[in-house]
Amino acid sequence: MKRLAKILDIRSSPHVASGQSVDVIMFNVVLALLPVTAFAVYTFGLAAILTLATAVASCVGTEYALCRFTGRETSIGDWSSTVTGILYGLTLPPSLALWMVAVGGIIAVSLGKFLFGGLGYNPFNPALVGRTVLQATFPVAMTNWPATPVDRFTSVPSSTLAWPFTEPAYDAVSTATPLASWKFEQEMTDTGDLLLGTVSGSVGETCTLLILLGGLYLVARRMMNWRIPVAILLTVALFSGLLNLSNPKHYADPLFMWLSGGLMLGSVFMATDMVGCPMTHPGCVLYGILIGVLVVVIRVWGGMPEGVMYAILLGNAASPLIDNWIQPRVYGTTGNQS
């Protein structure tokens, strides 16, 4: 009894908790990305392994180094930089020079996340920040899509291993992505190929089915707000469907819009990044609609074939404003919060 009086553990309520934790959530995102990642490796071979490994290593390494440098406790244990690394790697073309991959990864975590205060404070999705910088810096390398070689598990594209700060030399065979061939050559790709991912594109954006599988897992574990991808995809379908109806020859059909490019990967895994999206459900729906509209606008009228990346970043930028507008109605009040 005396012993007890001395060590009474005084804590504020609640004395029980759900057991949910940031590191658990982030680790589950990694798990949800595994099928996509495995398929990327199967499709693109050694090049994908090297790209993803470099992306993850550069992101996690940057986080570790910056924590050391600023005298903080290391935060790599929360798995968030691993998620950033994998997502970032999945958005890159499989032939990108590894040194470029590393540059983008360092920028993603340092400028995209750490500069703003680390996890929870980054206004933009860090993986997309990294990719955007690469897109602006190395536009040629970022739009080179090699055909899938037969010997992908035994050889690596020469461009992948280019020395830092040298111009990578590309192997002769390069193919257009489905979006690029639609945009610039008005050629449509088979829907079945799009679903299964047997088309060219970024490392992890090609197989729609596996992306959806990972998303369903996260939704089932209540670690993802399903309203965001649903809002994005419905908006894209509606908007592009209307355009398609007005001129089927000029505008692609909604299914093609859904399955091509980075829309699935972006709407399921990037737009749903908890840090960058609004906090309320109506806010998330509005955010999804905004992204969906932007995706179609950029794809149809923009200079580039793909616009998911910019659409999500613009959505991220708008989400504090959406949160400002849309707050839940407090019990017992009539109006909204400020």
Place this chain on the structure above:
Amino acid sequence: MTLFSRKTFAHGIHPPGLKDDTKGLPIRQFPFAPVLVVPLSQHIGKPAVPVVREGQEVIRGQCIAQPDGFLSVAMHAPASGVVRRIGLTPSITGRMTSGIFIEPFPASTQEVPEGTPCDAATANPEEIVAAIQQAGVVGLGGAGFPTHAKLKMPEGKSVDTLLVNGAECEPYLTTDHRVMLEHSDDVFAGIPYLMRATGATRTIIGVEANKLDAAAVLNAAIPDGAPITVETLPVKYPQGAEKMLIKALLGREVPSGGFPLDVHAICTNVTTTAEIGRLLPRGLGIQERVVTIGGPGIKNKGNYRVPIGTPLRFVLEWAGMEENLTRVFLGGPMMGQAVSSLDIPITKGSSGVIGFTSCESSPLNDSKHYPCIRCGYCVDACPIFLNPSQLGLLAENGEYLRMSEDFHLMDCFECGCCTFVCPSHIQLVQHFRIAKAALRKAKVEAKAKDDAKDEPKPKDEPKAEAKAKMLA
């Protein structure tokens, strides 16, 4: 009785029930401790005033302290014995409060003599309100608000529905459950008093669906022709909160900053109701209460009728503690307060004594803290529809005024849902308690300052005196 009712409120959480250990155990009488300490302040409002002297002999159930004003209730001797002293005792708030120390006579039969009865059929509302105040009844669910103060109708207000709260949504606690099963007659004896005092024309007893046996017993025991219904409610925390119960059963929302009266409802805990039904017909006062003693750190878990004033040390010794007991809290694990001293006595508001061992390392408290990742779990959990994440960020910056003015901080009733779900393990509700306390303090200080302004400034007087001296 409607089974599987969909009546509920939006948001809220589903903590594990953890009630199986004690819900099947009948209520047992707890023995008398060598010394019982009856704090004079067991309720919200002014402390009661002792009407006994040190050394005086008291009989169990005798009134030992009278209410001081309207927002105060009487206290009764929990045992026949002698008043040893009237002095300070530790309380759950962390402050010392005055209490009456009573040493029970070991050989006494501890019989309770009956007082002046109050008949529900003939008494007028004022008499019922006075009788409830004199019986020392406060909200036994844990809030400790004097029950009679809720029943007194202010001018121009009226009540149509009495809600009897049998939700008992806190994990571990099973006192209301056992009272409903074992004392349904007391519940139905108490309801007429409350209806008569308030003018309510119907009564709804709300019971969570994890206590269907209690709902069935109550339903079968409804007196013929009485305007009373029993409704089962889906199991969800904090269903037992007044505002949530009113929303669930009546679909009405108590206005922000208002009271249930504003939506013509009144809400009392089922054990409080049963206690009124037990005490008033016999003119008694509260001298004991049913307490769930449980949790992994307790050996003889159960529901006990514990004399008010029993020190926790005696409760734990008698119920038996596990070797590694480290944390004891009064009430349920969602809102219960951890005790800092084992000399704290059981009061009218103590619905549970729960012991945790070192094994229940609450992930909330023991694991790593992360920054807010804006996941929105708390926004989805808050039954009042606040934005706890936003409030938490403001609290960390000390922007308390903005929290209350722009984000309705004062509507938070500290249920703890936000903190329960937070994956970053941020102690949101504790932040809010601190912010609310700081704002209340600032308000009191501002008022004192205002009052001082109106009166002639006492500070100037010495100065003027000194000036006069210098001149002289």
